[in-house]
Amino acid sequence: MLRSRAAGYLEGMQTTIARGKHLRETTLMADDFEVGDHVEWNSEAGRARGTITKVITSEITFKGYTVHASKEEPQYQIKSDKTDHIAMHKGAALTKVWNWRRHPHQQDRPQFIRKEDRPMHKNMREMEQYSDEQFVVKGVYKGEQSEAVLLFLKPGQEMPAHPHERFEVVLVPQKGVGTMTVDGAKEVRLIPETLYYEPAGRTIKIQNTGDSPLQVLITLIRVEPPGHQNGL
Secondary structure, X not given: OEOOOOOOOOEOOOOOOOOOOOOOEEEEOOOOOOOOOEEEEEEOOEEEEEEEEEEEOOOEEEOOEEXXXXXXXXXXXXXXXXXXXXXEEEHHHOEEEEEOOOOOOHHHOOOOOOOOOOOOOOOOOOOOOOOOOOOEEEEEEEOOOEEEEEEEEOOOOEEEEEEOOOEEEXXXXXXXXXXXEEXXXXXXXXXXXXXXXXXXXXXXXXXEOOOOOEEEEEEEEEOOOOXXXXXX
């Protein structure tokens, strides 16, 4: 394990690998959502998925109930993937879902910071967010060849193993302690203010093994596969 080669990037991202044989998906805990976003949430029947059809920013009546919403705290109208059911949820209850196989091109990937009026710097302390249900990933920035995310895990939570086929990975724990498992075999203890580097192609799992929250800054640096030169 190399603990050098610092990268000047910041990153906040959450990745989950679906249990299907050929399907790989990424779920992102987002600060806000837009019409057309594919999201999931907890329902009485378990985890449900759908597409946001409307952003509610003022008080309305929905299915006989009063929905309290504002520009600062919007609610989202969602059409279920499997039925004609229409749901209404706050952003805190939603997780954005991205299907990498369905959208393989770089330009189609979710953009964490694209609006010109958003500054290209963030206060990581202000981004801190944890969930009792699962780990949280928050995007810090996205460039042409690199991405930066912050990973937040409560004690006992883990980010499931997932491959980084075309990305070098740089991790810098900010607080708490944990364990990184590489390729299902090598275990590395994560401690604050230490830089960890893994080359592209590794499968990585991160778990909070301490008794306090774990926060990790993760930078993904894109590398081109062999034979990519000259358009090959």
